Amino acid sequence: MNSVIHTFPYLVAGWVFLCGLYGIVTSRHLVHMVVSMAVLQTSTYILLLNIGFRQSGAAPVFADLPPSTRIVDPIVQALMLTDIVVEATVVALVLAFVVKAHENAGTLSPDDLRMMRG
Amino acid sequence: MTISPALPVALPMLAAAAIAGVRRWLSRAVVDAVAILTAATNLVMCALLLTRSWDAPIVYWFGNWFPRGRMVLGVGFVIDPVGAGLATLAALLMLLALIYSSSAMESGDNHYQPLMLVFLAAMSGFVLTGDLFNLFVFFELMSTAAFALCGLKVEEPAPLQGAFNFAVTNTVGAFFTLTGLAFVYAATGALNMAQIGSLLGSRHDTLVIGGYLFLITGFLIKSAAVPFHFWLADAHAVSPTPVCVLFSGIMVELGLFAILRVTNTMFRASMGPPHTALRDVLLTVGAVSAVWGGAMCFAEHHLKRLLAFSTISHAGAMMMALAVNTPAAIAGWLVYLFAHAMAKSGLFFTAGILLHRLRTMSEPLLFARGTKLRFTAALWLLGGCALAGLPPFAISLGEELTSSATKHSDASVVLMAAFLLSGTLTAAAVFRVFMRVFCGWGDHGPADRSAEVDELPEMHEQNRVIPARMFVPALLCVLFGTVPFLLPQAVSWSGVAAARMLDQQAYIRVVYGQARSAVAQSSLAADVWSALLHSLLAVACGAALAAAAVFHKAVPRRLRWASHMEGSMVWMRSLQSGHAGDYVVWTMAGFSLLGTALFLLR
Amino acid sequence: MSQKVRLRIFWICAAGFACIYFLVAKNLPPWGHYRGPYGDVISSLSVYERHATDVVNAIDYDYRGFDTLAEEFILFTSVLGVMMLLRPPERKATPSATAEESMSPAVQLAALPCFAILILFGLYMSTHGQLTPGGGFQGGVIIASAPMLVYVAEHFRAFKRITSHPLVEGLEAAGAAGYAVIGVTAFAAGVPFLTNWVPLGVTGKVFSSGTIAAISACVGLEVATAFLLLSYTYLAEIIADAGKTK
Numbered sequence: 001m002n003s004v005i006h007t008f009p010y011l012v013a014g015w016v017f018l019c020g021l022y023g024i025v026t027s028r029h030l031v032h033m034v035v036s037m038a039v040l041q042t043s044t045y046i047l048l049l050n051i052g053f054r055q056s057g058a059a060p061v062f063a064d065l066p067p068s069t070r071i072v073d074p075i076v077q078a079l080m081l082t083d084i085v086v087e088a089t090v091v092a093l094v095l096a097f098v099v100k101a102h103e104n105a106g107t108l109s110p111d112d113l114r115m116m117r118g
Numbered sequence: 119m120t121i122s123p124a125l126p127v128a129l130p131m132l133a134a135a136a137i138a139g140v141r142r143w144l145s146r147a148v149v150d151a152v153a154i155l156t157a158a159t160n161l162v163m164c165a166l167l168l169t170r171s172w173d174a175p176i177v178y179w180f181g182n183w184f185p186r187g188r189m190v191l192g193v194g195f196v197i198d199p200v201g202a203g204l205a206t207l208a209a210l211l212m213l214l215a216l217i218y219s220s221s222a223m224e225s226g227d228n229h230y231q232p233l234m235l236v237f238l239a240a241m242s243g244f245v246l247t248g249d250l251f252n253l254f255v256f257f258e259l260m261s262t263a264a265f266a267l268c269g270l271k272v273e274e275p276a277p278l279q280g281a282f283n284f285a286v287t288n289t290v291g292a293f294f295t296l297t298g299l300a301f302v303y304a305a306t307g308a309l310n311m312a313q314i315g316s317l318l319g320s321r322h323d324t325l326v327i328g329g330y331l332f333l334i335t336g337f338l339i340k341s342a343a344v345p346f347h348f349w350l351a352d353a354h355a356v357s358p359t360p361v362c363v364l365f366s367g368i369m370v371e372l373g374l375f376a377i378l379r380v381t382n383t384m385f386r387a388s389m390g391p392p393h394t395a396l397r398d399v400l401l402t403v404g405a406v407s408a409v410w411g412g413a414m415c416f417a418e419h420h421l422k423r424l425l426a427f428s429t430i431s432h433a434g435a436m437m438m439a440l441a442v443n444t445p446a447a448i449a450g451w452l453v454y455l456f457a458h459a460m461a462k463s464g465l466f467f468t469a470g471i472l473l474h475r476l477r478t479m480s481e482p483l484l485f486a487r488g489t490k491l492r493f494t495a496a497l498w499l500l501g502g503c504a505l506a507g508l509p510p511f512a513i514s515l516g517e518e519l520t521s522s523a524t525k526h527s528d529a530s531v532v533l534m535a536a537f538l539l540s541g542t543l544t545a546a547a548v549f550r551v552f553m554r555v556f557c558g559w560g561d562h563g564p565a566d567r568s569a570e571v572d573e574l575p576e577m578h579e580q581n582r583v584i585p586a587r588m589f590v591p592a593l594l595c596v597l598f599g600t601v602p603f604l605l606p607q608a609v610s611w612s613g614v615a616a617a618r619m620l621d622q623q624a625y626i627r628v629v630y631g632q633a634r635s636a637v638a639q640s641s642l643a644a645d646v647w648s649a650l651l652h653s654l655l656a657v658a659c660g661a662a663l664a665a666a667a668v669f670h671k672a673v674p675r676r677l678r679w680a681s682h683m684e685g686s687m688v689w690m691r692s693l694q695s696g697h698a699g700d701y702v703v704w705t706m707a708g709f710s711l712l713g714t715a716l717f718l719l720r
Numbered sequence: 721m722s723q724k725v726r727l728r729i730f731w732i733c734a735a736g737f738a739c740i741y742f743l744v745a746k747n748l749p750p751w752g753h754y755r756g757p758y759g760d761v762i763s764s765l766s767v768y769e770r771h772a773t774d775v776v777n778a779i780d781y782d783y784r785g786f787d788t789l790a791e792e793f794i795l796f797t798s799v800l801g802v803m804m805l806l807r808p809p810e811r812k813a814t815p816s817a818t819a820e821e822s823m824s825p826a827v828q829l830a831a832l833p834c835f836a837i838l839i840l841f842g843l844y845m846s847t848h849g850q851l852t853p854g855g856g857f858q859g860g861v862i863i864a865s866a867p868m869l870v871y872v873a874e875h876f877r878a879f880k881r882i883t884s885h886p887l888v889e890g891l892e893a894a895g896a897a898g899y900a901v902i903g904v905t906a907f908a909a910g911v912p913f914l915t916n917w918v919p920l921g922v923t924g925k926v927f928s929s930g931t932i933a934a935i936s937a938c939v940g941l942e943v944a945t946a947f948l949l950l951s952y953t954y955l956a957e958i959i960a961d962a963g964k965t966k
Contacts, residue, residue, distance in 0.1 A: 006750035014741035017297065018734055021706060024286065025699045025730045026723065033698065037289055044296045051304040052759065055752040060759070060775040062767050063852050063924065071775075073759035076303070078779040079251060082791045083296065085857060086258050089798035090289050092950055093265055096805040097282045099954075104275040113279045114696040124903065124913035131793055132900050138800055139893025142886055180786040182915040189761055193786040229804035236797045243790060255790040262794050266801025304748050307756025328744030693721075700721050703729050710736025717743065 013047035016040075030098045030108045034091055041087040045080050052076030120170070121163050123178040123195045123246060126205060129163075130156055130239035134232035141228040150220040153231040157216055160238060161209035167246075168202035175618070175628045177248070185630060190310035196248030196629055199615035200452065204368070204375055207456065208241040211367045211463060214591040215360035218467060221587070222577040223358065226270055237263035237364065244372055248629060250384070251309045253376065254292070254299055257336070261288050264369060267361045268353050271576075279696065280356035286698040287349040290705060291339035298332025302384070305329060311383040312629035315622055320387040327720060330385050331713050334377050338708070341373030343437055344407040345708040347430045348694060348701040351414075354426030355568075358576050359470030362422060366429040366466060367459040374433065374455075378440050378448070378619065386622040390443065395719035399712060400441035401529060407434025408536040412543030414694070416663070417687045419481040419566035421469045421551065425462065428505060428544035432458050432513075435540045438533055439520040446523035448616035449609065449642055453602045454516025461504035461511060464595035465548065468497045471588055472555075474577050480569035481551055486558030493589065495556035500596050502548030506541045506660050507653040509646070512602035513541070514653035518644045519609065538656055545660030546667070550684070553668045560668035564685035613640025771920040772850040772929040780855065781935040785914045788935075789899050792942055796896040799946045806953050823874045831873035838866040846940030850929040856936040860943025867948060871955065883952035888945050895942025902934055 020040025027033035052073030058065055060074035102108050133156040137149055170176060176197040179185075183192030216234060225231065240260035247253050265288075269281035303309060305325050306317040318326060335346075342350040350370070354362050381389065381396070389396045411431030418424040436458070439451035471494050473479055476487050488495060507514030517537045524530040553559045602608040617640060618624070666673055666680035673680070693704075721729075749755060759775075766778035780788050842863030849855025871879040882888075902914070909917040914931070921928030 006752075007745050007748070009751045010745035010748055011742065013297075014738065014745060017293070017741070018737060020293075021290075021702060021734070021737075022730065024290065024702045025706075025726060027699055028723075030282070033286065037286065040290065040293050044293055044300065047297060047300045050751060051300055051748070052754055052756075053752055054754050059853070060763050061773060061853055062763070062775065063773040067764065067767060071759075071763060073754055073756060074763055074775040074779055075309070075756075075759040076300075077776045078784060079303075081776070081780060081857060082251075082255060082787060085791050086255075086292075086794055089795045090258075090262060090265075090285070093262060093798040093801045093805075094282065094285045094289070095954075096802040097265075097269055097278050097285065100269070100272050100805055101275070101278040101282065104273075104278060110697050110699060113275075113282075122907060122913060127790075128900050128904060128913065131789075132897055132904075134793075135796065135893045135897035135900070138796070139890045139897070142889070179912060180914050181782055182912050183783055186761070189757065191762065191765075192783050226804040227807055229800055229807075233797065233800055233804070236793060236800075239793070240790070249787075251784070252787055252790070255787050255794075259790050259794050259797065262797045262801070266797065266804060269801070269805055272805050272807075301744055301748070303756070304754075307754075307758050309758070323747055324743040325747035328740055328747075331740065332744075695721055697721070699726060703721075703726055703733065706733035706737060707729060710733045710740070713740040714736060717740070 009050045010047065013043045013050060016043035016046060028109055028111065030101065030110060031095070033110065034094050034098060037094070038087060038091055041083070044083055048076040048080045048083070121166050123167060123176055123197055124180070126160050126163050126167070126209075126242040126246070127239045130160060130235040130242070134235035134239070137228065137235070138232040141232070144228065146221060146225065146228065149228050149231050150216070153235055154213065154216050154220065156235055157209055157213040157238060160242065161206065161213055164202060164206040164209050164242065167197055168199060168206055171197045171199050171202045175625070177629055177631070188313070188630070190308065190313045190629070193247070193249045193252050194310065194629065195246045196312070196625070197246050198618050198625070200375070200619045201245040203452070203615060204245040204372065205242045207459060208238065208245070208368045211364055211459065212238045214463065214594065215363050217587050218470065218591045219358070219360045223360070224271065224576060224578065230267070230270060233263050233267050237267065241368060241372060245375060248312060249310050250299055250302065250314065253379075254295060257295065257340075257376070258292055260369065260372070261292065264365065268357045270358050270361065271356070277356035280352035283696065283698045283701060284349045284353035287701045287705060288339060290702055291336035291346070294332050294709070295336030298329050298335070301325060301329035301332060310629065311379070312626040315384045315386070316626050318384060318388050322388050322393065322720065324717070326385070326388050327716050328713070330380075330389055331709070331716055333380055335705075335709050337373045337376040337380070338403075339373070339705060340370065341377065341437065342370050342407070342430045342433050343403045344410045344430070344434070345704040347407065347411070348704060350430055351423050351426040351694060352696065354429070355420055355423040359466055359473065362425070363463045363466045366425065367463040370429055370433050371436070371455050371459065374436055374440060381443070382620055382622060383625055393720060395716050397441050397443065398719065399715045401438055401532060403712070404434045404437030404441055405532055405536040407431065407437060408540040410434070412540050413683065413687065414690060416543050416547045416683055417685075417691060418547070419563065419569040421472065421479045421481065422466070423568060424547050424551070425465055425469065428547065429462060431540045431544050432462070435517070435537055438536060439516070442520060442523050442529065443620070444523045445613060445617045445620055445640070446642060447520045448619055449612040449640070450516040450519030450523070452516070452612040452615060453512055453519060453608065457504070457512035457516060457599050457602060460595045460599035461501055461513065464497065464504070464592050464599065465501035467588070467592035467595060468494055468501060470576070471584055471592065474575065474588065475584070477575055481554060482562040482565065482569060484555045485562045486555070488555040489558050491556065493584070495552065497592050497596060498548065498556065499552050502545050502552060502660070503657060504596065504599050505548060506545035506656040507649070508657050509650050509653060510600040510603040512599060514649040515603055515609070515644050515646075517652065518649040519642065522645065538652065541653070541656035542659040542663065545656060546663035549661050549664035550667050553664060560670070564681070609642050609644050610640045613642035767923065770916070770929055770932060771923040772932050773924065774850055774852060774855070776853070777849045777855045777936065778929075778932060781932045782916065785935065788939070789903065789914070792896060792899055792939055795943065795946050796892070799892065799949050802950060803953055806956075808956070828873045828875065831869050835866050835869055838869065839863060842866070842940070842944065846937055847926060847933070849936040850932045851924060851926070856939025857943055860940040861947060863940070863944035864947030864951070868951060871951070883948045888948055892942060892945035892949060895938050895945060898938035898941070899935055902931055902938065
């Protein structure tokens with residue numbers, strides 16, 4: 001039982017990763033595809049936070065904590081903050097492609113946007 | 119005064135921000151001048167860093183956070199000759215690309231130049247850094263700038279689809295890399311590559327293998343290895359010419375560099391010898407890419423896409439050098455990389471000149487229309503010879519060095535065959551275009567859907583004479599491609615750089631400020647005659663194949679397989695479906711296959 | 721490839737992916753018992769060395785500040801990219817939004833104090849990152865959401881006046897450049913890029929922690945203006961249409 005608890009949270013991240021991939025692969029709408037990409041990214045947040053988590057660890061802010069308090073790992077939180085910005089900006093950029101593609105081709109289905117075939 | 123290693127990153131960033139802030143009020147000429155000056159300054163700074171890194175790698179801690187004992191606190195640059203050399207190459211190509219596009223190319227209301235400068239900053243940071251997360255951040259910065267540059271021509275439908283596929287596949291790849299980074303961090307609790315390397319030691323369990331696998335998947339996508347390569351042709355076909363030059367000339371190679379860096383500084387003891395799984399897997403991937411890319415290249419009739427497929431083929435050949443991973447092979451990789459970057463850039467610039475003069479990139483439409491463009495024809499032919507490695511072009515020198523590292527082993531046959539096929543097929547495609555377009559031989563060739571994608575002219579002006587800013591970069595690229603052959607020290611220099619790159623323990627010692635390694639001496643020498651022989655073989659086969667395709671009516675019906683290869687490889691080309699979902703499925707397939715191989719062979 | 725074939729290949733690959741992921745996850749350190757010393761060392765140092773009580777921000781803006789510089793430029797680049805992609809076609813005058821006032825006056829009236837509170841809260845967030853959770857990124861997003869409130873309340877004209885101003889673009893570039901400039905000023909003191917050279921102040925006060933606070937403010941400016949530009953670029957067409965129909 002213990003080993004299940006010790007691994008399960010990591011597997012959640014893997015599950016979300018697969019969900020994101022499924023969304024991208026089966027998508028019939030470009031906006032849906034972009035949102036699936038955001039879902040995929042969410043798995044990296046879950047994974048990072050799970051890795052740095054410590055049971056009964058406090059948030060790494062020492063404004064009102066004594067210096068020797070047991071805290072969760074602050075590094076993964078900093079990495080995750082970077083990750084969030086990366087995701088938000090990439091989504092913004094890719095959505096701009098989607099807007100333009102709709103303007104030019106009048107459709108948002110990836111099946112109809114096949115200029116690049118062959 | 120010594121140059122701060124932070125400047126090759128900070129200066130282009132500052133210049134980009136300055137241009138972007140006041141771009142509305144600046145004239146085109148001023149923006150171009152600032153961008154070109156910045157790129158030139160970067161070129162000088164990186165060259166100086168290269169000379170300084172020669173004696174011992176430069177270690178530079180941002181925020182002055184030196185390691186405390188064995189614990190690295192901050193982010194550090196560790197600049198070795200390979201990294202500094204690639205930064206110099208990136209700055210050189212950027213300079214040529216900016217000169218090519220100055221004053222007349224569509225710039226999207228002066229958005230183009232700051233994007234290019236950010237791209238340059240990202241590439242510099244990517245090759246100079248010694249920190250894994252920093253590597254990832256610069257990887258993302260590089261990708262973001264590349265996505266935007268790829269969609270520069272927004273008025274056409276094709277660029278948006280190509281850029282969209284590019285963005286989706288590469289972003290998915292970045293998440294694979296980030297997941298791998300999280301695994302590595304969980305295993306070691308460190309982000310500095312030297313520290314990770316010393317902490318991992320020779321640990322070889324599923325966590326390490328899996329972390330490595332996730333980590334390099336993103337880089338494999340960037341370096342366009344089969345089956346992660348689909349985005350590359352789409353992105354190249356739609357990008358403006360100078361952006362194509364940067365994609366093919368340096369960005370794809372930086373994907374390979376990242377694999378090399380990650381493998382050697384962190385996983386050398388855990389994944390390298392005595393374990394042979396990684397070597398065999400990378401060798402297979404490289405060989406398949408080299409042949410697949412070559413075949414697709416020969417079957418393609420859109421000039422930029424044709425060159426893009428040839429990049430896949432050559433990147434595969436370079437991947438095989440990485441797989442061998444001995445000083446001689448990496449020295450060969452360096453020579454190959456430089457020579458290929460120059461040859462491919464020259465060809466892309468020449469294709470850009472063709473697009474400027476004749477307003478299309480489709481081989482059937484261009485048929486016999488280039489007969490008067492003698493100078494362009496000469497550049498194109500030289501580029502084709504350079505791809506096949508005909509001396510004095512140096513690609514064959516790199517192949518020779520790489521295969522000399524595998525003498526008397528099974529790998530050497532695979533290497534030789536893949537090099538020969540890659541050179542032959544890509545050169546044949548270029549020669550075929552030369553014969554049809556510039557000589558007017560044969561007929562239009564088979565109809566090709568992908569060649570019918572319209573492409574609007576890139577330049578605002580139209581003139582009969584090719585302006586100097588367009589042909590000088592093309593000419594310079596072709597000329598630079600001969601440098602490693604004509605400069606006698608080039609081989610031993612790349613030998614020293616490669617030996618540095620592969621010495622994991624020395625790298626770790628330098629990061630911790632201990633004994634500086636003495637200058638490694640290299641007694642590497644390439645067999646020039648053997649290189650000449652192999653390249654002549656490739657050129658002859660390529661020319662014969664091209665001729666057989668062009669004059670297919672003269673060939674007996676049963677032996678028309680050259681024109682068959684050119685016209686009807688339907689199943690291979692149908693995989694290139696232009697659907698981002700398909701590309702992601704192939705990425706997953708590649709990941710699963712690679713993972714299965716690495717886990718089963720360990 | 722048809723949807724059916726693609727899905728079939730997907731399931732095979734997904735099985736492979738799941739096996740690999742499981743094998744890796746099984747070997748990860750047990751959940752909740754992370755041992756890595758990196759974070760602990762920094763959290764024990766940052767309060768004394770940098771006078772910053774929020775360790776995450778000390779890492780983001782100082783110990784690993786160079787990452788954050790690149791990250792800020794990712795934001796800058798994608799805003800540049802979006803503005804380039806969605807730039808209005810040439811020689812097509814954009815109709816100005818003339819009519820408005822469709823939301824009820826009560827909503828519009830309520831939006832006003834909320835606007836002020838959001839701005840104030842965003843400023844507080846951006847300037848107190850070194851002490852408590854928050855910092856430039858969070859504060860910037862909060863500030864940028866205030867004009868969105870104006871948009872939601874359908875003060876189109878006011879929204880446009882705030883966001884379309886060329887100054888926003890200038891400020892965005894200034895925010896991005898400011899971070900790099902703070903890094904470069906360290907050269908004047910003869911220390912490496914991004915090294916703190918400003919007095920550290922008293923731990924727990926607003927004007928403490930040297931460059932961390934300054935960088936956090938710069939990032940706040942950059943993020944706020946970047947999101948304003950993004951929302952304006954995306955909404956520009958809708959606003960133009962609304963002007964036409966009324």
